Amino acid sequence: MALVNHSAPQDDLFSGQFCGAVAVRPEFAITASHCVDHRSASSIDVVLGADDICRTTDGGPVPGIRIRVAEILPHAPGASSSDLSLLRLAVPVSPYSIASTLTEASDNPPQRGTAAGWGHSAISYAYSCTLKRFDLQQDAPKNCEDGLERSTALQASLQISPDIPQWCAIARPGSDNTCVGDSGGPVYTTDADPRVFAVVDWGVGCGPRDPGYYSFLPDIDTWIALSRN
Template sequence: MALLSRRSVLTAALGAALAVPLASAPASAVVGGAPASTTAYPWLAAVGSPIFFVRPSGQFCGGALIKPDRVLTAGHCVSMFRSVPGLLTATFGRDELTGSGGETVAVTSVRVHPRYRETSFRDETVGHHDLAVLTLARPVRRPLASLGSPGSARTGRIAGWGFTSENDLFNTRLRAARVPLPGDAACERAYGDSFDPSDMVCAGSAAADSCQFDSGGPLVARGRVVALVSWGYGCGKPGYPGVYARLDSLP
């Protein structure tokens, strides 16, 4: 059976929800992880939309609070909402999406990285400079994410509410996992020219990886968010690590 890309499930679901064809869509919980609490990630946002009724809280991506009224997420998650930012929300402090805890804040504007563009790898959409900033309708009184570079870190942590395997359609619990950072060469071997080390970070393995509905979520190393879940071929597929968007140039 052909592998689903990290965006294909969400593209189909959002297309049905909107009843319009979509050129691209957000996607990509954590394969090989364990249940986690938002108390460990107080700045972590579940990015979603009320129209995305197939998921509790409308969640389809993650994000990080970088200013009281700004959330950093993946560009491919929100590029289609640039003209209708009011359809987006950011939810904080909710371990289980089916619960009612935490707080949900509306989005008033979407700013996608000016150099964002898309190519493809085996039918998987590849986002370059895959970053965006959401402006919230009001400031959120929560700790802010510290941003940085992976440097020489060899491991990191990822967190998200997405699939725990390629066939797990129903996970709604926040999960986290430790992932290896194998270096650029591992992703260059897997993806060839589709992997650009100037704006991408290679992380993950067959034992621990991100998956659908994790996109925009954090890769944390040395106590800082160093990249965001962006794309990859399959989830936890041997020989194909996950690819993350570097934060070196924010939109």
């Protein structure tokens, strides 16, 4: 999913895209909280199934399903300082659009994963028209710790607690790294049955050896149940 400004024209979502998200239930998607902080639900649309979000040549709408966000539900249960928010969609999505998820990955994190998004290129620092995929591998603990020490101000601005479990990873050889604008997008396993286990959160930089930090998914059904009480 791409998160776009509701005001973005139907034939050109490029300038209106600002983050990613992933559908986890028919009426719910997850994104990074810092993507939607200080925004109203009515100002955000999700776009599902798009690839190229730049202007169409015939003036028609960018391919994909565009849905209004009805409500923003911040923070996972028991994690008031997490950088995750739940988006309730105005219209439910079809079952084939819902990601298969893995919510116990923080106990036994995968060695490899793939992220997806339309964010900045680490080379040109320009946004991408087409959906990009990033091959990632779990980083060495020392590099992860050094990254945390170098970026305390950024963590504070995102209100991220060091107690929140996150996957620390770098780009695999030959792959670009995630960057600005990829936040909120999915990170999924690379095996025969791929499942989303985290969302793109923040990073020390966009270089291939710069560690990125990806928030593990919580118990989604518990979160939804609590949000309805």
